Every structure is written in structure tokens, then in C-alpha cells.
Amino acid sequence: QVQLVESGGGLVQAGGSLRLSCAASGRTFSAVGWFRQAPGKEREFVATINWSRGIIYYDDSVQGRFTISRDNAKNTVYLQMNSLKPEDTAVYYCAAKTGPTIQPRDSYDYWGQGTQVTVSS
16 A cells, blocks of 8 residues: 655745655655656656665756755655746656665656646746
């Protein structure tokens, strides 16, 4: 019963902030990441965190604005999004992997349903 439950999406003005949450259950994961997909575009990598070591990777498009973190006690991963831009508008997906973490952007086995983030200008 692997489950990834996302929350925290919504509508925000440019320059504002949102915090997304991903509650994971049913399995021990090696890494949890965030992806996003805008209408008519391919899904793209945002950030990932190694569960045990806390090693973090960000896409250049969000570097310095977004922060990924984890709460081991709550088995939850967060994505703090600051200085939001209209181009950040997308459906954001939480994803998890159980295998090796040598490819930060790939090989995710489980996916959440997504949460909509809309940034207005």
C-alpha cells in the first residue's frame, strides 16, 4: 500500500510563497523528489532529496528559490517555494524511488496525483 499524498498547492501572486508537502507511506524509499508539468510541456525535474543522507539536487530553474527538506518522524518531504514566478505555474508531482540514487533525475517508481500551483502576475 504505497501512497504519496501531496498538499499545499494553490493560487499565489508573483513573488509569493507556497509550501508543498508529500506524505509517504507503505514503503521505505531511497529518495523522494518533486517534478512539475505545465500544460503542453514535458514533465520536468525540480528537486530531490536522498532520504537517509539528505543529499539534495535542484534544477537550475529553481536554484536559490526553492528548498526541499524532509521530516523523518512524519515521513514527509516538503518543497518550500519562494519568489514564485508565473512560469512556475504547473502541476507539481511528488515521486519516490526505492533503488539506487546515482541518477537524481530518473528512476522514480511511485508517483502522487499532483497538486496545482498557479502563479499570477
